[in-house]
Amino acid sequence: MKFRAKIIDVGCLNHFTRVVNTVSRLTKACVLRLTCDHLYFVLSGRVATGGVSMWCELSQVNFFDEFQLEGVSADANEIFLEVAPENFSRALKTAQNAKSVKIKLTKKTCPCLTLAAELPSLSSVSRVVTHDIPVDVIPRRLWHDFREPQMPDFDVSIYLPPLKTMKSVVDRMKNLSNYLVLEANLNGEMNLKIETDLVSVTTHFKELGNPPWGDDGSQSSSPTHRDPDLMAEARVDIKKLQQFLMGQQVNPSKAMCNIVHRRILHLIFLHEDVSLQYFIPAVE
């Protein structure tokens, strides 16, 4: 198993760092899946995470100048590593002005992702900072746990309002209630609602637009026959939604959510070369 990669463009480095920072805000531990073309940060829904799962996909060619991978075997040319994204984030943080950053899989006292950054220095010789990030190699027999999630059979798909606005609404609602209902219809209308014994608050968003999934994208049997005013809703733990919104460092080109009525809230953020999907299960 071998892995080496190198970033030399400072823009790519910053972008990659932002992605890693976003992931580190969403979870303390996740799986990094490496293939020849992509990197994936995967969190599979478990009881421990409250059923939340995440799938973040990056196309390696958009970030790395060099990328070499030798997977577990020829027919399974991939590497799965369990890593704490916060370590990764910390290692990248101080390397933002590096001339180059090399990442490779090494074995110190335990398997590590070693990140070596060449920094500008006062002398002719560059400063080199090396970070050894401990990782766990995930054996092949467990790989099926970390498969790409299926697009759920959603009832409604809608573009999200501006994230900043949504975040400030959710932040304030969090003070009042532990659960939030997100409902939306195919008319571009979305409501965020909380209800407690003392108070109920609803924030209405209009004219958000609905993504045109089309027949081939959606697995829903007849999306066009759905009453456009009919709301699909999901009641979720507000902290999980807030955590997701807080983590975003970059405004995505496209932000949308798919709602499976009373089952799942599926949030999708698309940026040029990164896609982030986040699944929050609905609670009663």
Added chain:
Amino acid sequence: MKCVIEGNGVKVFGKAVHALSRIGNEIWLDPQEKGLAVRTVNSSQSAYACFCFTPLFFQQYIPDPDIQNGCEAVKCMLNMKCVLPLFRCASWKERRVDRCEISVNIPNSRVIFQFHCRHGITKTYNLGYQECEALQAVFPAHLCPNVLMAQSKLLGDIVVHFPVSQEEVTLSISSFKVTLKTFCEEENNCIKGMNTELMLHPDEFDYFQVGEDSAVTFCLKELRGLLSFAEPYGLPVNCQFGVAGQPVSFTVKDMTLEAHVVLSTLTDPNHESPSQPAPGDDCPVNVTNTSTAEITTCESPMETEVCVADGEHVASSQGSEVFNPDLHMRKMIQLHAPGEILPKLSLIPESALTTPVTPATSKIRSLLFGAVYSDGGKDKTADLPSLACASDTEDDGGTEE
């Protein structure tokens, strides 16, 4: 003692207090003729810091107004928790504080901090103190084979790569590179945490001298206070150290103040002898040969002539540009109760500070100071007043009364 600090100086003084608070829980005020020394030591006595403000720093500086009564300037120990809040929100205070007066009221055992602020507001804080012996570390930095001088910004840039929670780091030096890396005591811990290593070329330092390739491990946390003090003022930092086990010292100097942090380092586990050889012995730096002799024979001058508070006799230390030893030699005398003449080299005062000192449990204990003078041949000199006088009876080797 009475001194007056004007507006900007209050901010600097406050920052110094902040830096000291990163190390110890008590603060020692020691007014001397050459300036006000503000010191602290940590509970395991593995870290010592001293900020000495020269008279130039103050608008007015009177070390001991009662000199006509024959009283010596009183040395006060205050609780850090009482002093630190007075200098909180430094930037805010700086806008509003015109001057600060610090004085000692001996009859009531109070140190009075009086802040004269804008709009005619005066804030007076009376803090109770404990009278004590001077806290002093004697550290012959000039004997250190390895010396690095760098701008504080460089050190800040180096240290930023390490997490704030990181305790120990190892600084290694050789003629072609300087390395700083995280230190893990046991293999198991390394697996959980990240290991970081930074490598620099000697050219990056303003001054680079390697007398002996070595790697010293010390607590980074305790150094950060000094670095955050020095960086805004763009002061260069001087770092001196020897081999593993010998203390490492960091100094920042300016016309108006001199700040000194001395940290103990882990001994090299491969070293058999618990006591390190006297640093001067093999050291190829150019100090006068009297330096090593100085260590072993200092007891005689100590006992007789140098008793008089005139430390100028210390020949060795005069070789050092960066470290003023006069202060220390005088201190060695002042460790005793005022007025007492030394019949013999009583190194640790009987009445040590009343603050109970927790015996160090980790490997980095007061090898700090004991390790510097390691030639155990002479009992009297083996354990010197180099130990912070906060030490209780638990010392390296035998101490004479």
